[in-house]
Amino acid sequence: MIxxxxxxWALRYLREAKAELEAARKIPYMAPSLILxxxxxxRNAIYYSFGEPxxxxxxxxxxxxxTQTIDDPILRFLVSIEESIQxxxxxxxxxxxxxxxxxxSLVRLASDIVETLTGEKIRx
Numbered sequence: 143m144i145x146x147x148x149x150x151w152a153l154r155y156l157r158e159a160k161a162e163l164e165a166a167r168k169i170p171y172m173a174p175s176l177i178l179x180x181x182x183x184x185r186n187a188i189y190y191s192f193g194e195p196x197x198x199x200x201x202x203x204x205x206x207x208x209t210q211t212i213d214d215p216i217l218r219f220l221v222s223i224e225e226s227i228q229x230x231x232x233x234x235x236x237x238x239x240x241x242x243x244x245x246x247s248l249v250r251l252a253s254d255i256v257e258t259l260t261g262e263k264i265r266x
Contacts, residue, residue: 144191149260152190156256156264159183159249166242173238177245181227184245184252188223191259192216223248 144152162180166173189195202220205212212218226248230241257264 148190152187155183155187177241184249187252
């Protein structure tokens with residue numbers, strides 16, 4: 143379903159997202175930047191799981207810009223993830239607890255997606 147190259151990158155980005163999130167918990171003064179990095183890496187893990195990230199990103203961006211309803215559930219899901227990420231990136235002062243909760247949810251979601259599409263059992 144997914145080639146070894148993309149599988150490897152998806153797993154790597156997922157590991158790094160988890161590590162960034164763990165570091166954010168341990169180093170509160172660096173938490174905002176670490177949380178944002180964890181979110182970006184979780185998104186990259188998801189994109190690598192679905193295919194070529196550059197193409198996925200273009201498709202998601204174009205779909206997000208359209209005003210009509212998105213019929214494809216996977217694309218609608220990817221657009222909602224991207225919108226959540228963009229909202230977090232736009233906030234000047236990140237609400238630490240809320241951002242941590244959202245990032246943790248996204249990393250768990252990315253883990254489920256990567257595990258499903260790669261067939262690899264992911265340790266938490």
